Amino acid sequence: xxxxxxxxxxxxxxxAATTEAISASIARVIDGxxxxxxxxxxxxxxxxxxxxxxxxxxxxxxxxRALAATVDAxxxxxxxxxxxxxxxxxxxxxxxxxxxxxxxxxxxxxxxxVIADEINRSSPKTQSALLEAMEERQVTVDGRTHALPAPFxxxxxxxxxxxxxTYALPExxxxxxxxxxxxxxxxxxxxxxxxxxRDTVNPLSSLAPVITARxxxxxxxxxxxxxxxxxxxxxxxxxxxxxxxxxxxxxxxxPRATLQLVRAAKxxxxxxxxxxVIPDDIVALLQPVFAHRLIPxxxxxxxxxxxxxxxxxxxxxxxAATVPVPLPVR
Numbered sequence: 001x002x003x004x005x006x007x008x009x010x011x012x013x014x015x016a017a018t019t020e021a022i023s024a025s026i027a028r029v030i031d032g033x034x035x036x037x038x039x040x041x042x043x044x045x046x047x048x049x050x051x052x053x054x055x056x057x058x059x060x061x062x063x064x065r066a067l068a069a070t071v072d073a074x075x076x077x078x079x080x081x082x083x084x085x086x087x088x089x090x091x092x093x094x095x096x097x098x099x100x101x102x103x104x105x106x107x108x109x110x111x112x113x114v115i116a117d118e119i120n121r122s123s124p125k126t127q128s129a130l131l132e133a134m135e136e137r138q139v140t141v142d143g144r145t146h147a148l149p150a151p152f153x154x155x156x157x158x159x160x161x162x163x164x165x166t167y168a169l170p171e172x173x174x175x176x177x178x179x180x181x182x183x184x185x186x187x188x189x190x191x192x193x194x195x196x197x198r199d200t201v202n203p204l205s206s207l208a209p210v211i212t213a214r215x216x217x218x219x220x221x222x223x224x225x226x227x228x229x230x231x232x233x234x235x236x237x238x239x240x241x242x243x244x245x246x247x248x249x250x251x252x253x254x255p256r257a258t259l260q261l262v263r264a265a266k267x268x269x270x271x272x273x274x275x276x277v278i279p280d281d282i283v284a285l286l287q288p289v290f291a292h293r294l295i296p297x298x299x300x301x302x303x304x305x306x307x308x309x310x311x312x313x314x315x316x317x318x319x320a321a322t323v324p325v326p327l328p329v330r
Contacts, residue, residue: 015222015270019045021210022070029066029203030059032190038271039181039288040067040155044216045223045270046263048178049134049154051119051292058183060157064115065204067155071216072209073112074149080122086129090139091146104141109133112149112213116156120166127173130154134176151216171251171295178260179285180292226266227276231326236262236282242319243294249315251295261289279325286316 019041026037036052040063043050052060068075078089091107108114109130119127133139137148156177159166174180186194197203211219236258244252253261265281272281296311306314 011222012270012273012275015219016273018211018215018219019271025070025207025210026063026066029207030063031193032186033059033063033183036063036181036183039179040064041271042264042267042285043155043178044071044151044153045219045267046178046260047151047153047220048260048264049156049176051156051158051174051177051180052183053158053160053180053292054183055160058185060183061115061117062204063183064117064155064157066207068113068115069204069207070210071113071213072211073151073213073216074110075113075115076108076111077115077117078108079117080119080126082121082123084122084126086126087141089126089129090133091141093142102142104144104146106146107139109139110146110148112151112153112216114152114154116154118159119156120158120169122167124167124170127167127169131172131176149213151213151220171293174292175254175256177292178264179288181288223267223270224263226270226274228262228266229276229326232265232277232279232282233262235279235323235326236265238323239282239286239319240290242323243290243315246315246319248297248311249294250297251293253290253293257290257293261285264289283320286320287313290316 022041023034023037026040027034030037040050042048044067050064052063054060065077078084087107089107089109091105091110093102094105095101096103116130119130129139133148133152134154137150137152138145139148140146154177158169185191240253240255240258240261242252243249246252261282262277264285265277268281268285269275269277291309291312294312294315296308296315
């Protein structure tokens with residue numbers, strides 16, 4: 001229970017009802033992609049950030065905008081382009097001639113939910129403007145620190161690196177994202193339904209907020225309070241350490257990745273109606289939480305004839321199958 005009594009009236013029933021309402025609202029726009037909707041919700045409630053990577057036209061930005069539309073909070077969208085400057089993101093100090101002093105003009109990052117569209121079309125210098133904001137939830141300009149609002153979530157979309165005009169995100173930037181997901185193409189029925197529904201109206205225009213920024217903070221606090229046993233914590237650490245020693249991986253998971261894995265698992269368990277985390281929650285989140293942070297080794301036999309993503313996926317599957325699962329205490 002918090003000092004202001006927030007937790008006194010908040011429990012699993014309210015958590016379930018609120019998260020179901022959010023998911024149902026997003027599903028009105030993103031049809032046939034419940035896994036993507038759930039991942040976006042996990043990132044919001046685990047205080048992480050979401051990277052959506054896929055080819056153009058499959059609904060990456062639509063998912064981000066639908067999530068933003070469900071929350072009654074400040075939302076800003078940044079279109080990342082090669083000429084975007086770091087100051088456009090964080091803000092700049094401008095000289096006020098009337099007061100004869102510099103004053104800070106906030107950049108687009110100052111919002112509860114920030115949609116970073118096509119983040120890998122901007123230069124690495126501009127991408128780095130997000131590093132402090134995503135990790136410390138603040139920006140520093142001209143030696144002065146400015147806090148960002150809470151809750152704070154970055155939902156970034158990214159085109160595959162094989163496409164023209166893209167810059168690979170550096171390792172430090174990828175590590176700031178709690179999860180990376182792909183939308184994939186819709187099934188035939190969902191695509192046909194989309195043609196009928198969107199012929200005359202944009203479904204985003206009909207979405208109304210179902211939760212306030214304060215209620216999001218309540219959901220975050222409830223999920224954070226879920227129980228994680230020492231055995232589960234040791235299991236998560238063992239998996240992370242296994243990525244650092246795996247023969248097919250050159251770069252393993254960071255301690256930040258381990259922390260975010262457990263935080264995401266708490267929300268995952270809460271969405272399933274459980275007040276505690278089980279090993280299956282950890283395993284279910286391995287690929288979306290760890291895969292984008294790992295770098296495959298170039299010289300192993302397992303990497304021959306496989307893409308880097310396939311090597312990482314196989315390595316994580318091998319680790320999940322070999323790291324001993326903690327047994328329940330009876």
